Every structure is written in structure tokens, then in C-alpha cells.
Amino acid sequence: MSPSTRHEFQSPPSAARRWESAALWLFRIATYVILICGAGVFGNIVVKGSKTVFTSTAPFINVAFFTEAPESLYVFEYQGQKREMGDREFRAFKTTHPEAKDIKAESYVYSAGGIFPCIVGTVLLVLGSMMIALTLGVSAAVYLSEYAKQGRAVTLIRLAILNLAGVPSIVFGLFGLGLFVIYLDWNVSLLAGWFTLAFMVLPVVITASEESLKAVPKGFREGSLALGATKWQTIRKNVLPYALPGILTSSILGIARVAGETAPIMFTAAYVVRDKLPWEGLTSVSDFFFQGVMALPYHIYVVSSKIPQNEYTERVQYGTAFVFLVIVALIATCSIVMRNKLRNRYKW
Amino acid sequence: METPRPTSQSDFLVNKKRIRVFGLSFDDAIKIFFGGNAVVSIIVLALITYFLFQEGIGFFGQNHRNLLTYRQAGLEYVDFIRTQESGHIALTRYLSDLRLRQYNHYIAEQKMSPAAANEALAKFDEFAAQYGDAVEPIRGMVSDLTEQATAIKTKFLIAEDKKTERQQLLVAGKIDEAAAVKIEAVDFAAELHLLTGILPVYKQTSAEFAKKLDAALAVAPKLSTPELMVRLDRFNQLTHDYLATFPATARSLETWDYTRAVPWYQAISAFLFGREWLTASFWQDWYGIVPLLMGSVMVSLVALVIAVPLGVGAAIYINQIASAQEQRIIKPSIEFISAFPSVVLGFFGIAVLGQSLRWLSQQSWLAWVPGFPFSERLNILTAGCLLALIAVPTIFTLAEDALQNVPKAFKEASFALGATRLQTIIKIVVPASLSGIISAVLLGLGRVIGETMVVLLCAGNRIAIPDFTAGLAVVTQPVHTMTGIIAQEMGEVVRGSIHYRALFVVGIVLFFLSLGINFIAQKIVRKYRISIG
Numbered sequence: 051m052s053p054s055t056r057h058e059f060q061s062p063p064s065a066a067r068r069w070e071s072a073a074l075w076l077f078r079i080a081t082y083v084i085l086i087c088g089a090g091v092f093g094n095i096v097v098k099g100s101k102t103v104f105t106s107t108a109p110f111i112n113v114a115f116f117t118e119a120p121e122s123l124y125v126f127e128y129q130g131q132k133r134e135m136g137d138r139e140f141r142a143f144k145t146t147h148p149e150a151k152d153i154k155a156e157s158y159v160y161s162a163g164g165i166f167p168c169i170v171g172t173v174l175l176v177l178g179s180m181m182i183a184l185t186l187g188v189s190a191a192v193y194l195s196e197y198a199k200q201g202r203a204v205t206l207i208r209l210a211i212l213n214l215a216g217v218p219s220i221v222f223g224l225f226g227l228g229l230f231v232i233y234l235d236w237n238v239s240l241l242a243g244w245f246t247l248a249f250m251v252l253p254v255v256i257t258a259s260e261e262s263l264k265a266v267p268k269g270f271r272e273g274s275l276a277l278g279a280t281k282w283q284t285i286r287k288n289v290l291p292y293a294l295p296g297i298l299t300s301s302i303l304g305i306a307r308v309a310g311e312t313a314p315i316m317f318t319a320a321y322v323v324r325d326k327l328p329w330e331g332l333t334s335v336s337d338f339f340f341q342g343v344m345a346l347p348y349h350i351y352v353v354s355s356k357i358p359q360n361e362y363t364e365r366v367q368y369g370t371a372f373v374f375l376v377i378v379a380l381i382a383t384c385s386i387v388m389r390n391k392l393r394n395r396y397k398w
Numbered sequence: 399m400e401t402p403r404p405t406s407q408s409d410f411l412v413n414k415k416r417i418r419v420f421g422l423s424f425d426d427a428i429k430i431f432f433g434g435n436a437v438v439s440i441i442v443l444a445l446i447t448y449f450l451f452q453e454g455i456g457f458f459g460q461n462h463r464n465l466l467t468y469r470q471a472g473l474e475y476v477d478f479i480r481t482q483e484s485g486h487i488a489l490t491r492y493l494s495d496l497r498l499r500q501y502n503h504y505i506a507e508q509k510m511s512p513a514a515a516n517e518a519l520a521k522f523d524e525f526a527a528q529y530g531d532a533v534e535p536i537r538g539m540v541s542d543l544t545e546q547a548t549a550i551k552t553k554f555l556i557a558e559d560k561k562t563e564r565q566q567l568l569v570a571g572k573i574d575e576a577a578a579v580k581i582e583a584v585d586f587a588a589e590l591h592l593l594t595g596i597l598p599v600y601k602q603t604s605a606e607f608a609k610k611l612d613a614a615l616a617v618a619p620k621l622s623t624p625e626l627m628v629r630l631d632r633f634n635q636l637t638h639d640y641l642a643t644f645p646a647t648a649r650s651l652e653t654w655d656y657t658r659a660v661p662w663y664q665a666i667s668a669f670l671f672g673r674e675w676l677t678a679s680f681w682q683d684w685y686g687i688v689p690l691l692m693g694s695v696m697v698s699l700v701a702l703v704i705a706v707p708l709g710v711g712a713a714i715y716i717n718q719i720a721s722a723q724e725q726r727i728i729k730p731s732i733e734f735i736s737a738f739p740s741v742v743l744g745f746f747g748i749a750v751l752g753q754s755l756r757w758l759s760q761q762s763w764l765a766w767v768p769g770f771p772f773s774e775r776l777n778i779l780t781a782g783c784l785l786a787l788i789a790v791p792t793i794f795t796l797a798e799d800a801l802q803n804v805p806k807a808f809k810e811a812s813f814a815l816g817a818t819r820l821q822t823i824i825k826i827v828v829p830a831s832l833s834g835i836i837s838a839v840l841l842g843l844g845r846v847i848g849e850t851m852v853v854l855l856c857a858g859n860r861i862a863i864p865d866f867t868a869g870l871a872v873v874t875q876p877v878h879t880m881t882g883i884i885a886q887e888m889g890e891v892v893r894g895s896i897h898y899r900a901l902f903v904v905g906i907v908l909f910f911l912s913l914g915i916n917f918i919a920q921k922i923v924r925k926y927r928i929s930i931g
Contacts, residue, residue, distance in 0.1 A: 070820035074719055080711030081720075081728060084790050088735040091746050091787070186435050193432035210440040216841070216916035217446065217909060218848020220881045224888075224905040228449035232893065249442045256439065282428045310739030313850040313881070317888055347741045347851075354745040355855055367745065375742050382737030386730045 092375070099372020102365050115369055118164035120323065120349070123362055126155035134362065136162035160323070160353050161363045165370050167327055171343030172377075174240060174328060175319060176309050179247035183304060186248065187255030188297060194256070195263040196271075196285055215253035219313040222250045226318040238342040240328070243319025250314055251304040258303070262296025263289065295392055302385035310378045312347040320348035346374045450909060454902030456894075461685060462665035464896060470586050470656050471551035472593045473682050476543040478654070479600065482647050483540050485640050486533045492636065493526050496629055500621055508622075521619040528617070532610035535603045539596065546592055548680065554584045590656055597651055604648065608641050669903065675861045675883070677897050685900040687907060689863045693778075693877030696864055697853055698846045700782025700873055701789055705846075706839055708786070709793030713835075716794075717801040718823050729798075736791030743784045744855030752780045752856065759874070769871030774858055778873045781857040785849055789842040796841060800834020801827060833926035840919035844912050850881040857882060880904050 105112050121137040128150060135143060144151055190207075198204045226246030236242045266289050274284040312320075321342040332338055353367050422430070468474055497519060504515035560581045567576035615634055621627050672686015712732065716725055752775035759770040769779075804827050812822040828835070858876020861883075866872055884901050891898040 066818055066821070070818050073820050074715075077711045077715035077719060080708045081715045084708050084712055084735070084794070085728065085731055087787055088731070088738070091738065091743065094750055095742065095746065186438050189432045189435035190438060191436075193429070193436040197429050197432060198436070207436050207440055210443045212920065213913055213916055214439055214443055216844050216848075216912050218850070218881060218912050220848065220850040220884050221446065221450070221905050221909045221912070224453075224884065224902060225446040225449050227888070228453045228902070229445060232453075233449070252439060252442065256436075280425050282425050306737050310737070310741075312739075312741045313885055316885055347739055350741045350745055351851060351855070354741075354748050359749060364749075367749065371742050371745050374739060378737055378739050379734065382734060386733055390730070 092379075095368065095371050095375055098364070098368040099375075102369030103372055112164075112369075115164040116169070116373075117166050119167050119325070120160045120165060120366070121163040123158045123161035124155040125158070125362055126153050128153065134162075158360075158362050159357055160349075161357065161366050165346065165349060165366075165373065167324065167344045168346045168349040168370070169373070170328060171320070171345040172309060172347070172374075174343060175243050175247060175315065175345060176305055178240060178244035179251070179308050180301070180305055182244055182248035183251045183255050183308075184301060187252055187301075188259050190252075190256050191259035191263055191297075192285060192290075195260050196281070196289065211253045211256055214249075215257075219250060219311050222246055223314040223317055225249075226314060231318055236340060238317070238319060238321065239340045240319060240343060241339040243315045243343075246314045246318045247308045247311065250311065251308050254304040254307060255301050258300030259293070259297045262293040262300065265296060266292045295388075299385055299388040299392055302381055302388070306378050306382040306385065309381065310347065312345075312351055315345055315348060316351075319343060320345045322348070322352050346370065346377075350374060446909065450902055450906045454899055454906050457685075457896060457899035457903045458665045458669070460896040460899060461669060462660060462662060464683065465660045465664060465668060467551060467554060468682050469658070469660060471554055472543075472547045472590050472656060473551060475590075475593055475651065475654050475656075476540065476547045477682075478647055478650050479536065479543065480540050482604075482644070483533060483536055485643070486536075489633070489637060489640060490526070490530050492633055493529060496621075496626065496633065497522060497526065499629070500626055503623060503626065522621075525614060525618050529611065529614040532607055532614060536607055539600065539603060543593060543596065544681070550584065550586075550589045550593075553582070553589075557581055557584055586656055594654075600651065601648060604644055608644055611637060611641060669900070673863060675878075677887070677900075683896070685896070687880070687904060689861050690878055690880045690883055690904065691907070692863050693857065694847055694853075694879040694881070696778050696872070696877060697781045697785060697857055697879060698843055700778055701785035701846045702839065702843060704783060704786035705789035705793055705842060709790045709838075709842065710797050710835060712790075713794050713797035713801055713838075714823060714828070717798050718819070718827060732791050732794050735787065736795075738787070740788060740849055741851040741855075743787060744852045747780050747784045747852065747856035748776070751783060752776050755780055755783070768869055769874035772871075772874035774874065774876050776856050776858040777876045778857065778864070781853050782873065784852045784856060785846045788849060788852065789846045792845050793838045793842040796838030797831075797835045800831040800838060803834065804830045833922050837919035837923045840915055840922070844915040844919070847915070848881060848908065848912050850885050853879040854882040854885050859886065880908050884908075 102115060103112055104110055124135050124137070124140040126133055126135075128147075140155070144153075194204065194207065198207075223246065226242055230236045230242035230245055231238060234242075270288045270292065271284050274288040275281075279287070319342060321344055324342065324344050328338065328341060328343055350367075350370050353363070353370060357363050359367070500522065501515050501519060504510045504518055505512065510518065560579050564576045564579040564581065567573075567579065615637060618630060618634070621630055669685055669687055671688060672684055673688050674684040674686045675689050676682075676684040712728075716728055720728065756772065756775050758764060759767070759772050764770050808826050808830055809822055812826045817825070857879055859878050859882060860876040861878045864872045864875045864877055868875070884904055887897070888901050891901065
């Protein structure tokens with residue numbers, strides 16, 4: 051803005067100019083304050099969480115944290131040494147050291163072991179709900195952008211989508227509780243969680259898909275129709291393939307939302323603790339769908355609100371938050387990067 | 399050149415098969431399938447409304463019965479006297495505050511030793527004790543009556559339980575067993591006679607109580623500074639006001655009648671305007687949404703006060719001022735912030751932000767800030783700061799879109815007239831996109847008010863209407879919110895109980911609140927969109 055060399059006709063900076071640069075700096079500061087806050091939160095969790103997740107020796111990653119189930123942590127003094135042990139190890143220790151039978155130990159729930167069942171649960175929840183949401187959402191978008199004629203019905207549908215997008219996630223949770231858990235009697239189950247989450251991201255998927263469908267030039271459809279193809283053939287061969295990358299990228303943002311939400315699964319799918327992994331102890335196929343699971347976001351809620359903060363519990367709290375944040379952030383980054391790439395690739 | 403004619407139909411490049419099922423061609427079926435999926439969004443919206451109401455609507459009937467029991471079992475009667483007692487408690491609290499100020503004055507200004515200060519206050523203590531003890535007879539009366547009323551209520555509830563048991567047995571066809579269920583009918587008139595019979599005694603006790611207070615006031619000692627004397631006078635005034643309410647209490651006791659019906663609308667108004675959310679209490683449960691609504695509103699306000707200047711400022715900076723390179727980096731970064739899961743932010747609030755803010759508030763150079771220092775780690779401010787981080791990306795993205803939509807010609811015309819960049823931004827670009835910016839703020843509000851995990855973890859979860867007399871310091875008080883209460887209590891309530899239904903009604907309020915915000919945001923965009931020619 052300000053040229054480096056002043057020439058003789060240039061007036062000295064006026065009051066208006068000074069005001070201007072002051073105000074512009076205010077805007078600049080606002081922007082960077084946001085970035086600093088975001089970076090602060092992210093950095094804090096990454097730095098403290100990486101102490102749990104990474105180790106200083108090979109293989110540099112805390113494998114146990116990713117592969118074990120959460121268990122209680124026992125802290126006790128034995129022969130003048132402070133020891134920390136997980137539940138199973140502690141019991142084994144007691145049997146091998148009979149003299150330590152009556153040892154006094156402080157216990158902290160969920161603070162030992164790992165978060166494997168939570169990761170599995172979150173993955174299952176995300177996969178199932180995205181499958182449902184994509185099927186429903188993409189077909190709805192195809193109808194809206196390809197088939198529907200502007201009329202009262204379509205206006206109504208669009209209005210419903212817009213409003214659905216604004217419904218708070220906890221209300222979706224209540225809805226899932228009322229319909230799936232109680233009315234349909236699915237209890238707290240994967241299936242109930244899938245549908246609740248799917249309905250929650252439906253507006254995101256529909257809007258995103260419709261946008262990518264609209265971006266396919268009209269000529270593609272007209273050319274196909276002119277060759278005598280039916281509407282469906284046109285859509286299948288000449289519209290969907292070009293819109294698909296866009297649909298998928300934008301839907302990844304939906305995945306980030308599904309993975310990140312806690313409130314809808316609190317009463318519909320999540321257990322505080324469950325010993326079995328989802329594929330263990332099944333007697334029939336339907337059992338798989340009608341079981342509750344542990345989930346990462348719910349686990350974070352549990353460990354951050356139900357157990358006290360100290361040096362022993364901090365480990366699992368920050369570790370879980372770090373893993374979860376990184377997963378969600380990776381998904382979101384993928385989506386943002388791919389979308390920016392895609393914008394440049396297809397130019398018609 | 400001779401081209402061979404296609405021998406069979408399949409050689410056509412595009413092959414139309416016409417199979418009709420139920421008079422529908424394949425294409426029609428596809429269309430209907432897609433259309434059906436599109437209608438799902440309407441169905442879901444309708445289902446949400448339906449199930450919220452189905453589970454929630456029963457609340458009002460139950461609440462009506464709840465209020466009716468409150469009256470019939472005489473709890474209301476006892477609460478009249480209890481209110482009188484708690485009024486006195488508030489006054490004694492004022493008195494002990496007065497003592498503390500006087501004590502501090504002695505220590506700080508007159509450099510007395512603590513023992514000497516206490517000695518100098520001996521007279522005051524005597525007065526305070528006389529004032530405080532005056533309530534004892536009333537207090538004893540209240541606790542006796544409480545027991546009696548609770549007994550009546552329990553009896554009544556047991557009778558009601560038996561009635562439902564008999565009903566269920568009858569429905570199940572077990573007539574003999576149903577007949578065997580003994581129902582002890584509660585004779586309210588006889589039972590309540592014990593309560594209301596106390597009225598003459600009450601009147602006498604109350605009159606004595608008033609006399610005692612007057613007598614106590616007469617011996618109030620002088621305090622050492624004019625400022626404290628003003629407070630003592632104020633206390634005198636408050637006591638007189640308090641004494642003036644006695645006849646009204648007596649009158650409501652006299653005119654109280656357990657047979658007076660509770661109007662149906664009271665079940666609704668008690669919910670909408672109720673100032674107490676009190677559950678699982680031994681005395682009486684209250685389901686008033688005001689403290690929760692206030693909590694939600696306060697937290698959202700704090701969040702918006704922080705997020706709007708930042709979000710809109712950043713949008714203006716990125717859209718109007720920043721270089722292309724800055725834009726390329728900053729825009730995705732802010733979008734990235736929107737991907738932070740709210741539960742992680744809530745955890746951050748508990749683990750880091752709450753403590754940091756409290757530490758900050760205890761710094762002496764910040765003592766001028768209203769509300770500082772505060773001792774509650776989790777409060778409106780903590781939750782509001784985190785919610786602001788959630789609202790900023792929403793506000794930023796939508797506001798930036800709105801700015802983007804302002805035609806370039808507007809800006810160019812302004813520059814051509816010799817306006818500076820700042821003038822162009824403030825006078826041309828922002829007004830032209832104002833409708834978009836306002837709706838961005840509203841959608842940010844919708845996002846914030848529906849947010850659950852952050853407020854559940856960081857708002858402090860104290861169910862009380864924030865004390866607005868504290869001025870701006872109100873933001874350092876803990877609150878509970880509508881979303882928070884659902885998430886916290888839904889897991890523990892009995893299905894079908896009044897408490898469970900009350901939570902669903904809170905959900906209904908939340909649902910319509912967010913629909914309303916959404917609706918207004920859309921209206922504003924549509925109505926005030928500038929015509930871009």
C-alpha cells in the first residue's frame with residue numbers, strides 16, 4: 051500500500067490515512083488472534099498428548115495404548131519404590147508376591163491400558179452412519195438437481211433440509227432415544243447410533259452432493275439425451291462419474307462431523323465401558339447390530355469429567371484427546387485439501 | 399462405402415428396454431426411488447417433532463398433578479411460613495456481612511489486633527445473636543409442619559401407586575388380585591386439619607417474632623464509620639420491609655384452601671416461568687426452565703461478544719485487505735478450526751483454560767476487571783471463550799461469503815470517488831453485505847446455543863439464575879444450560895417419569911429455538927439482499 055519511495059507530489063500522510071492503517075491493523079490482529087487461539091488449543095493437546103502416544107525407544111509409538119482396553123490404574127509403594135500398574139498386572143503381581151497381598155493402592159479408573167475398543171467403536175459408527183447418509187443423501191441430491199421440477203414439494207424439501215441442518219445435535223440424540231432406542235426397541239445399539247448420526251449429517255451430504263451435481267455442465271446431459279439415452283442412463287454415465295469426486299470430498303467433511311459429535315451417541319450407542327470387542331461373543335449376526343460400543347468422543351467425556359485431574363490420569367486424558375483430535379483433523383484436512391485441488395482440476 | 403446394418407437391437411449404442419411393472423417404466427421407478435430419498439429429510443424433521451412431543455407432552459399432565467399434590471398435601475401451606483423463615487435468613491446474612499466489614503475496618507484502619515477487634519464487636523455480636531435467635535420458634539414450627547406435610551404426601555403417593563397397581567392388575571385380567579390391593583384413601587380434610595389448626599399458634603408466634611425483631615433493632619450498637627452506619631440504616635429499613643410482609647403471610651395462610659383447583663395453564667406457566675429446576679428433592683420437585691435458559695443465553699452472549707468482532711473482522715481482513723498468499727493460508731486454517739471436536743475443546747477447558755483464566759483473574763494488575771478475581775474454575779466465561787472458538791469459523795465463513803458477493807463495481811465506484819480503503823469497507827462493502835453478515839452471526843448463535851459438550855464440561859453446572867446484580871461480574875458465575883441438563887440427567891432418569899418428560903420438553907424448547915433462529919437468518923438474507931444489477 052505505501053510506496054517505499056516518496057516523490058515530491060505526494061502529500062504527507064493525512065489523518066484519514068493514519069486512521070486507515072490503524073483500523074486495518076485491528077482487522078489483521080483479529081485474524082491472527084483466531085489463528086493463535088486455534089494453534090494454542092491444538093498445540094497444547096498435541097504436545098501433552100504426544101507424551102502418551104509416542105515413546106522414546108523403538109517402535110516410537112506406544113503400541114499398548116492403541117491395542118489394549120482401558121483399565122484401572124493402581125499406584126502403590128512397594129519396598130520403598132513407587133509403582134504404577136494396570137488392573138491385570140496388579141492382580142498378577144499380587145499372586146506372585148504374596149507378601150504384597152494387603153498392600154494399599156490408590157486406584158484411578160480408566161487410567162491404564164489403552165483405547166483400542168474406543169477406536170474400533172468410532173470406526174464402526176462412522177462407517178455405518180456414512181453408508182446410510184451417503185445412500186440417502188446422494189439419491190436425494192440426484193432427485194433435487196436432476197429430476198425435480200421447481201414446485202411446492204421441492205421448496206418444502208429444501209426448507210426441511212435447511213432446518214434440519216440447524217437442529218442441535220443433542221436434539222438428534224433425544225430423537226434417536228425416542229424413536230430407535232425406545233419406540234423401535236433397539237436399545238442402546240450400533241444401529242440406533244448409525245441412524246441417529248446419519249440423519250444428523252444428512253443435510254451436509256445433500257447440500258454438498260447437490261453442489262457437485264450442479265457443477266457438471268448442462269451440455270453433458272443434453273448431449274447424452276440427444277443421443278437418445280434415457281434420463282437414468284444419462285445420470286449414471288454422464289453426470290454421476292463427474293460429480294462423484296466432489297460428492298466424496300465434501301462428504302468427508304460429514305465424516306469429520308460424525309466422528310466428532312458426542313451428544314447424539316450419548317444415549318443411543320455409547321457405553322461407558324464394555325469388556326467385549328464388537329466381534330466377540332456374538333451368537334447371531336443380528337447381535338452385532340444390537341450391541342452398544344465404546345466410542346472415542348464419549349470416552350474423552352468420561353475421562354475428563356468423571357475422574358480427577360492429576361499426573362496419573364492426565365496421561366490417558368491427553369492421549370485420548372490427542373488421538374481423537376488428530377483423527378478428526380486429518381479427515382478434515384483431507385477434505386479441505388482435496389476440495390481445493392478439485393476446484394482446479396475440473397474446468398469446463 | 400456400405401455400412402452393415404445392425405442385425406440385432408443390442409447393437410444400438412443406447413438401448414432402451416421398456417419393462418413396465420405396476421405401469422411404471424424403469425426410469426419412473428428410479429425417479430420415484432430418488433424422490434423418496436429426498437422426502438426422507440421432511441420425514442426426519444416430522445419424526446423429530448413427533449417424537450419430541452410424544453415423549454414430552456405428557457410432562458404437562460404430570461406437572462399439573464405434581465402441582466396439585468403440592469397444594470393438596472399442604473406443602474404449599476408450609477412453604478408460606480418457610481418463605482418467612484428464609485427471609486430472615488437473608489437478613490442475618492446481611493448482618494454477618496456487616497460484621498465482617500466492621501471487623502476489617504478495625505483491623506485495617508484502626509490497626510487493632512484480631513482479639514481486640516472481636517472484643518470491640520462483642521456488643522454487635524450480642525445484638526446479632528438476639529436478632530438471629532428470634533426466628534427459632536418459627537423455625538421449629540416449620541420443621542414440625544414439614545414432617546407432617548411430607549407424611550401426608552407420602553401417604554398420598556403410596557395410595558396413587560396402589561391405584562396404578564390395581565389398574566395394571568385389572569388390565570392384566572387378574573381381578574381377584576386387583577381387589578386384594580388395599581388402597582388407603584387419603585382424607586385430605588382430616589389430615590390437613592393438623593396443619594391448618596396451627597394457625598392461631600402461628601399468629602401468636604409471628605407477633606412475638608415481630609416484637610423480638612423490633613426489640614433487637616432498638617439495641618443495635620453504633621458502628622464506627624458513616625459508610626457502615628448507612629448500611630445499618632439500610633438494614634433497619636430492610637427489617638421493617640420484612641416485618642411489613644407478615645400480615646400478608648398470615649392472610650395467605652388464612653385464605654389457603656386445599657380444594658382450590660390448580661388451573662391447567664399453571665402446569666405450562668410453571669415450566670416456562672419457573673425460577674427453579676429442582677429434582678429428586680425430598681420436599682417438592684420444581685421444573686422451571688428459566689435458570690437453564692438464562693444459562694444458555696448468558697453463555698451464548700459471552701461467546702458472541704468475543705466471536706463476532708473476531709469472526710467479522712477476520713472476514714473483512716481476508717476478503718478486502720489480505721494478500722492472495724495470506725488468503726490461501728488463513729482461510730483453510732480457520733476452516734480447520736471448525737473441525738475441532740467440541741468434546742476436545744471441553745476437555746481443554748477443564749484441563750487448561752479454566753485454570754489459566756482463574757490464575758489470570760488473581761493477578762493484582764487485573765483487579766479492576768469486573769468479577770476478578772474469581773474462584774470458580776468453570777464458569778460462564780470459560781465456556782463462552784471456548785464456544786467463541788466454535789462460533790468463529792461459522793461466522794467467518796458465512797460473513798466472508800457475504801462480502802464476496804458484493805459486486806466489484808460498488809468498490810470500484812467508491813475508489814473512483816476518492817474514498818480510502820477503510821472508507822470503502824465501512825461505508826460501502828459492509829453495509830452492502832450487512833444482511834449476510836447478520837445471518838452469519840445468527841447462524842453462529844444457533845451453533846453456539848445448541849452446543850452440548852463444551853457447556854456440559856465447562857459451564858460449572860450449577861442450576862441457578864445468574865445474579866445480575868453483580869453487573870458485568872455475572873460472567874464469572876457458574877451456570878447450567880439447556881443442552882447440558884439434557885446430556886447430564888437423561889442417562890439417570892426413569893423412563894416415563896416426570897423428570898424424563900421434563901427433559902424432553904427442554905429438548906422441544908431447544909428445537910424450536912434453533913428453528914426460530916434459522917428461520918430469522920434465512921428471512922433476513924432473503925428480505926434485505928441487495929439487488930445486484
